[in-house]
Amino acid sequence: MSQQINLYNPRFRKKTNYVTLNTLAALSGVTLAVALAFGLSAQQRVAVAQAEADKVQRQMADAERRQKESAGKAPRQKDPQVAEQLAQAESDNRALQEVSGILEKGELGNTHGYSAYFSAFARSRVQGLWLTGVQIVGAGNEIGLQGRTLQAALLPGYLNGLAHEPVLKGKSFGQLEMNQAAQPSPAAAVASAPAPSAPAFVEFSLQAHQESSAVVKAEAR
Missing domain, CATH: 1.20.5 (Single alpha-helices involved in coiled-coils or other helix-helix interfaces)
Incomplete structure (x- = not known):
C-alpha cells in the first residue's frame, strides 16, 4: 500500500525570520537619533527662552534704576x-x-436727647386731656407742660401716670395753673338755628422748677 505525503501542509513550509539582530540594531539607532534630535531642539528652545527672560529682567532693572534716579533728582510736585x-x-x-x-x-446738658421724655408723655395720655406745649430745660432739670382738658378732675390721674415713668422719677410738678378757656362769641346775625357750641375745656400749666440753662421747646397744636 503506497503512502502519500502532503508537501503543501503549512507545517512543512520554510519559515523566514524577518526580525534579525541587524534589523533591531538599525531600529534602535534610528530611535536614538530621533530622541537626540528632539532633545537638542528642546534644549535650544529652552536656551532661547532663558535668554529672552534674562533680557527682560535686565530691561526692568534698568527702568527701575532710571526711575529711582529721576525721583531723586526732580522735586515731587504737590497734587492740589x-x-x-x-x-x-x-x-x-x-x-x-x-x-x-x-x-x-x-x-x-442732656447729651442723650429728649425722646425719652416725649415717649413718657405719649404713654401717659388720658382721654379728654391733651398737651399743647412742652418745655424741657437743660438735661431735664426743669420741665413745663401746657395743655387742655375737658375736666379738671382728669389732671390728678394724668400726674400719677407721669410719676410712674422712669425718666420722670424724682421730678415733682410743684406749680399748677388752670383757667377756663374763653368761648368764641356767636355771629351777630343768625337767620336760622344757632351753630352748635364747642365743648368747654380748661387750660392748664404745670411746672417743675430746677436750676438749668438751655431750653428746648416743642409745641403741638
Whole structure:
C-alpha cells in the first residue's frame, strides 16, 4: 500500500525570520537619533527662552534704576486735590475734637436727647386731656407742660401716670395753673338755628422748677 505525503501542509513550509539582530540594531539607532534630535531642539528652545527672560529682567532693572534716579533728582510736585482733601480731613478732625471736648465737659446738658421724655408723655395720655406745649430745660432739670382738658378732675390721674415713668422719677410738678378757656362769641346775625357750641375745656400749666440753662421747646397744636 503506497503512502502519500502532503508537501503543501503549512507545517512543512520554510519559515523566514524577518526580525534579525541587524534589523533591531538599525531600529534602535534610528530611535536614538530621533530622541537626540528632539532633545537638542528642546534644549535650544529652552536656551532661547532663558535668554529672552534674562533680557527682560535686565530691561526692568534698568527702568527701575532710571526711575529711582529721576525721583531723586526732580522735586515731587504737590497734587492740589490731595492737598485740599488733607486740609479738609484736618479741619474735620479738629471739629470732632472740639465736639468731644464739649460732650466730656457736659456743656450741652442732656447729651442723650429728649425722646425719652416725649415717649413718657405719649404713654401717659388720658382721654379728654391733651398737651399743647412742652418745655424741657437743660438735661431735664426743669420741665413745663401746657395743655387742655375737658375736666379738671382728669389732671390728678394724668400726674400719677407721669410719676410712674422712669425718666420722670424724682421730678415733682410743684406749680399748677388752670383757667377756663374763653368761648368764641356767636355771629351777630343768625337767620336760622344757632351753630352748635364747642365743648368747654380748661387750660392748664404745670411746672417743675430746677436750676438749668438751655431750653428746648416743642409745641403741638
